Amino acid sequence: MSQSYDRGLVENFGRWTEFSAGMWAWVFHKFTGWVLIGYLFTHIAVLSTAIEGASMYNGTLQGLEALLIVRFMEVGLLAVAVFHILNGVRLLFVDLGLGLDAQDKSFYASLILTGAIAVASIPTFLGGAF
Amino acid sequence: MAEHYTSFSRDDTRWLLQRVTAVFLVGVLAFHFMLLHFVHHAYEITLAGTTARMSQPGYFVTMVSFLIAGTFHGVNGVYNALVNQGIEGTPRTIVKYGLIIVSLLLIAQGIRVAWVMTGGQLV
Numbered sequence: 001m002s003q004s005y006d007r008g009l010v011e012n013f014g015r016w017t018e019f020s021a022g023m024w025a026w027v028f029h030k031f032t033g034w035v036l037i038g039y040l041f042t043h044i045a046v047l048s049t050a051i052e053g054a055s056m057y058n059g060t061l062q063g064l065e066a067l068l069i070v071r072f073m074e075v076g077l078l079a080v081a082v083f084h085i086l087n088g089v090r091l092l093f094v095d096l097g098l099g100l101d102a103q104d105k106s107f108y109a110s111l112i113l114t115g116a117i118a119v120a121s122i123p124t125f126l127g128g129a130f
Numbered sequence: 131m132a133e134h135y136t137s138f139s140r141d142d143t144r145w146l147l148q149r150v151t152a153v154f155l156v157g158v159l160a161f162h163f164m165l166l167h168f169v170h171h172a173y174e175i176t177l178a179g180t181t182a183r184m185s186q187p188g189y190f191v192t193m194v195s196f197l198i199a200g201t202f203h204g205v206n207g208v209y210n211a212l213v214n215q216g217i218e219g220t221p222r223t224i225v226k227y228g229l230i231i232v233s234l235l236l237i238a239q240g241i242r243v244a245w246v247m248t249g250g251q252l253v
Binding site: 065 | 149152156163167175176180197207240242246252
């Protein structure tokens with residue numbers, strides 16, 4: 001049975017010593033969510049160069065991809081997206097009342113899997129950058 | 131066993147839509163990343179290749195659905211976060227309608243771009 005629960009303001013950093021796996025999961029999910037919605041607006045803005053024609057679109061994308069910092073930011077974006085997806089799946093299970101007893105373990109598993117996927121993606125993202 | 135906890139009211143349409151879009155986005159976001167970073171590499175993307183993909187009706191519909199679902203999920207998430215921070219009254223109303231307007235503009239621009247990517251012309 002669901003019940004309401006006042007968890008207070010998690011962004012009150014004075015509470016950092018109280019942080020538990022569930023709270024860190026909540027903070028990370030919000031943080032990655034803010035990054036992803038910010039990226040969505042940026043992404044559409046960059047893709048909008050297609051309206052100006054092929055040379056503008058191709059030049060913009062290839063110009064960005066030529067910047068090493070962009071390649072590293074893509075690895076970061078993947079890490080953010082993977083964590084948001086994995087933790088989102090975890091939250092769906094929590095909302096269904098499944099796996100609550102292992103919610104801390106599933107959070108740590110999400111972190112480890114995110115790290116592993118991000119590291120494994122580095123050769124692909126940095127390919128041809130040097 | 132731990133008690134079932136959820137932060138949203140189950141009779142709230144936005145609560146349901148946030149979860150429905152989440153399930154959709156889990157699959158499509160993973161597909162999008164795989165296709166455009168691991169099958170095709172981002173540094174190899176050209177408008178010709180984009181047009182070839184976007185001209186397929188199934189891909190076009192998937193990407194426009196992705197845009198709409200992603201915008202709703204993200205902007206609704208931002209709104210929920212602000213409400214959770216205690217925003218209320220007039221600021222909450224301004225934020226709510228501001229986010230709705232921004233969402234509609236983003237979706238409209240995204241559909242314009244997707245249409246151009248099919249090779250279509252803007253009027």
